[in-house]
Amino acid sequence: MAEIVGAYFTSHVPAIGGAIARGDQHNEYWKPFFDGFPSVRRWLAEVKPDVAVVFSNDHGLNFFLDAMPTFAVGAAKSYANEDEGWGLPVYKSFEGHPALSWHVIEELVGSEFDITTCQKMLVDHAVSIPFELAWPDAAEWPVKIVPIAINTVQFPVPSPKRCLALGRAVGRALRSWQGNERIVVIGTGGLSHQLEGERAGFMNPDYDKFCLDHLAADPDALTQHSVEEVAQLAGTQGIEILNWIAARGALGDVPLAEVTRNYHIPISNTAACTLVLEPA
Ligand code: DHB
Ligand code: FE
DSSP states (O other), rough: OOOEEEEEOOOOHHHHHHHHHHTTTHHHHHHHHHHTHHHHHHHHHHHHHHHEEEEEOOOOSSSSSOOSSSEEOOOOOBBOOOOOOOSSSHHHHHHHHOOOHHHHHHHHHHHOOEEEEHHHHHHHHOHHHHHHHHHHHHHSSEEEEEEEOOOOSSSSSHHHHHHHHHHHHHHHHHHHSOOOOOEEEEOOOSSSSSOOOOOTTTTOOOHHHHHHHHHHTTTGGGGOOOHHHHHHHOOGGGGGGHHHHHHHHHSSSSOOOEEEEEEEEETTTEEEEEEEEEOO
């Protein structure tokens, strides 16, 4: 039987890729953020996942404002990255796991989630940066991926409640998969940040702490806010917390232990956080 070994959550700020490319991990600005990763890497080396189910949002590389699925599940053999215009290297491609993707898709549709199925899909910095952070020296990625994109970009975006329900349905699908893969769940983006408008630069450590303190033991607490309220509390891009909420849902309603947590403010315009949860 497949096993969900836990979840790794991290911010995906593109500037992290610039810091890696320049070798700035140890300078004054970046060190407090990168210091959060040795423990993540040790944990991954211990739990040895074969597959990653990755909840993230596409920022316009794959979907744009003209065609924006609320929830999209990749079912491709491979997923390439492309230049997004941030001045970053084009990152390694990812190997897919089409059979597991189709199982997740069938179970989600069976659970009445009206998802979009993508047999061709690019992945952007929201996938590549968390992988570069987790496996910095990998010649190729040690896991296959099932990418799940949540629209956090163009309103109307789904509610925290709906994203938690989606994640729980994904978790049920993973637990009913007959393969014997070891599955890590990944949630990327956030925490609080706003990139545009009058509140550009807005961050909210109080709301971030509320999310971090409830995510493991009481994720339903995060569903008390509408997504409009989350945009107020976390900033318009801080609604990327939806990816974390969905990833948390996939772990199921089991007691969880916090393996590591590193909150650091700011990276670029973002209150950055890295977190690992595993079944207790
Ligand atoms: C930044 C953060 C993001 O989540 C993103 O997708 C792009 C930029 C930032 O803080 O610069
Ligand atoms: Fe983002």
